[in-house]
Amino acid sequence: xxxxxxxxxxxxxxxxxxxxxxxxxxxxxxxxxxxxxxxxxxxxxxxxxxxxxxxxxxxxxxxxxxxxxxxxxxxxxxxxxxxxxxxxxxxxxxxxxxxxxxxxxxxxxxxxxxxxxxxxxxxxxxxxxxxxxxxxxxxxxxxxxxxxxxxxxxxxxxxxxxxxxxxxxxxxxxxxxxxxxxxxxxxxxxxxxxxxxxxxxxxxxxxxxxxxxxxxxxxxxxxxxxxxxxxxxxxxxxxxxxxxxxxxxxxxxxxxxxxxxxxxxxxxxxxxxxx
Numbered sequence: 001x002x003x004x005x006x007x008x009x010x011x012x013x014x015x016x017x018x019x020x021x022x023x024x025x026x027x028x029x030x031x032x033x034x035x036x037x038x039x040x041x042x043x044x045x046x047x048x049x050x051x052x053x054x055x056x057x058x059x060x061x062x063x064x065x066x067x068x069x070x071x072x073x074x075x076x077x078x079x080x081x082x083x084x085x086x087x088x089x090x091x092x093x094x095x096x097x098x099x100x101x102x103x104x105x106x107x108x109x110x111x112x113x114x115x116x117x118x119x120x121x122x123x124x125x126x127x128x129x130x131x132x133x134x135x136x137x138x139x140x141x142x143x144x145x146x147x148x149x150x151x152x153x154x155x156x157x158x159x160x161x162x163x164x165x166x167x168x169x170x171x172x173x174x175x176x177x178x179x180x181x182x183x184x185x186x187x188x189x190x191x192x193x194x195x196x197x198x199x200x201x202x203x204x205x206x207x208x209x210x211x212x213x214x215x216x217x218x219x220x221x222x223x224x225x226x227x228x229x230x231x232x233x234x235x236x237x238x239x240x241x242x243x244x245x246x247x248x249x250x251x252x253x254x255x256x257x258x259x260x261x262x263x264x265x266x267x268x269x270x271x272x273x274x275x
Contacts, residue, residue, distance in 0.1 A: 004031070014075075030108075032087050036091050040094055114142055153239065154242070155170075155181065173242075179236075180213035226262025227266075
């Protein structure tokens with residue numbers, strides 16, 4: 001995990017995702033890229049806008065762009081003060097999801113913040129962004145970011161491909177943890193006519209990479225799984241929760257609710273999602 005991308009909604013005071021992602025980069029010796037994305041003035045133009053209105057909006061957009069580009073030195077200096085020697089600042093105009101999907105191509109991890117009041121109106125909005133970027137994403141909850149730690153990491157495990165991808169992407173963090181808890185839920189029902197003999201052994205996989213987790217069975221089922229999973233993480237005093245996202249049918253799960261939706265919108269700790 002060499003390149004961490006942080007999306008910041010503010011360049012005057014750094015938002016929680018920038019704070020968390022930059023501290024994490026310092027902790028693991030990674031580079032960090034701060035990205036600020038602002039919409040095209042065309043999106044704000046009224047349907048029957050006059051030339052004067054359009055000119056005003058374009059002028060405001062150019063001023064915002066100049067201010068955002070001018071934040072480069074401040075971001076680099078701030079990141080260096082936190083212990084990151086390799087910091088980059090990028091500004092983009094356009095749709096947020098499209099911009100992040102492009103810049104994500106040369107990064108290993110994206111850090112986002114969940115802001116219940118402003119940034120995301122529904123869990124689906126945030127989930128759609130996570131789906132579109134194709135990267136593992138750490139979502140930071142809406143509380144102040146203190147000292148970032150990955151000493152204690154919990155893993156939500158159900159044997160699904162999403163869970164396997166999440167564990168694989170989190171290995172650089174898991175290998176630095178002092179304690180890892182593997183919360184074992186009921187295996188997800190197979191949906192392809194493939195039977196592996198022997199089946200994938202997550203303990204053997206983690207041990208092979210120097211990670212030796214404790215195990216805890218998750219006996220709760222149905223709609224209570226998400227709450228029970230967060231409670232296990234709380235009792236373990238986890239610094240980070242790792243889990244696969246969205247399950248077998250992404251759109252169906254969002255319509256019906258589900259574990260991913262509950263954890264995404266209710267977690268009080270950072271969560272690494274990978275779909």
